[in-house]
Amino acid sequence: MGWTERLNAHPGRVDLGGAEVDVYHWAEMADTVVNPPHRHTYFEVCWVEGGHGEFVVEGETHPIGPGSLLFARPGVRHQIISAEPPGIQLAWVAFHLRVAGDGALGGLFDGFAASARALTHDARDQVATLWTALRATGNGPVLPGQDAATAAVAQALVVALAQAGTETLRPEPVEPPDAGASSVQQALRYVQDNLDRPLAVDELARHVHVSRRHLTRLFTEHVGRSPAAYVEQARLDHAAALLVRTDLPIKQVASAVGYADVTQFTRAFARRLGAPPGRFRAAATLAPVLSVQEMPSVS
Secondary structure (H helix, E strand, O other), X not given: OOHHHHHHOOOEEEEOOOEEXXXXXXXXXXXXXXXXXEOOOOEEEEEEEEEOEEEEEOOEEEEEOOOOEEEEOOOOOEEEEEOOOOOEEEEEEEEEEEEOOOHHHHHHHHHHHHOOOOEEOOOOOHHHXXXXXXXXXXXXXXXXXXXXXXXXXXXXXXXXHHHXXXXXXXXXXXXXXXXXXXXXXXXXXXXXXXXXXXXXXXXXXXXXXXXXXXXXXXXXXXXXXXXHHHHHHHHHHHHHHHHHHOOOOHHHHHHHOOOOOHHHXXXXXXXXXXXXHHHHHHHHOOOOOOOOOOOOOOO
């Protein structure tokens, strides 16, 4: 079993004392990459182990090479383009932050979440050592204590990535909290946690303790669409991610995002993504895409 398989077999929440990290996916690849400009709602940090290319962030191009660390932040449009063959060697992790703000690690991840840093080129030492150690502990046959050791190294690596991605030169201005934005953020997280079943707007409103009408007004203001439209988008974008990243049959993908009727799922997917699920999956295999989700962030 490889290190990515071992880690991805037990994804979930990691309590780092003051910050909780929901790890979605560990991966690596060595190939020619030309993925389209895209954005997503979670963090994705890529380490360039070999090869050269470009990291395009909101239209600004940055050259990248061995030792570069790329921070794809929620809501920020980005693209990775490798140079000519043999391409580029990448390892990456995707995760969502639940920051409490208590203690040293809480403060660190608060700073990481608020940072605008897109990349750094000096990640050769600590990050390289930890990623190498992660492979060493995670690869090979199962040994006593191996899963615990692998998880511990993975946690240390996530902390190191947060340290590397924290911008200290240009702190973001502190703004007073917005109760409406907080309610919307809570509702968005509830949607992400329940993508495997239909979600009624009334249920979302009850979850954040506001009326259906007020929730609709908040979503229109902060997300730019109705709660029902957002729920459908989130479910279908998650389905697109499953189609690209897994070999699940289309019927199981539909069920995983709350569609009991495959025909209804296929029709909704084609309307949202421009192609039915089977054709979308076939096209995605021809052009490697690191992230396919594209959902709005709360302003």
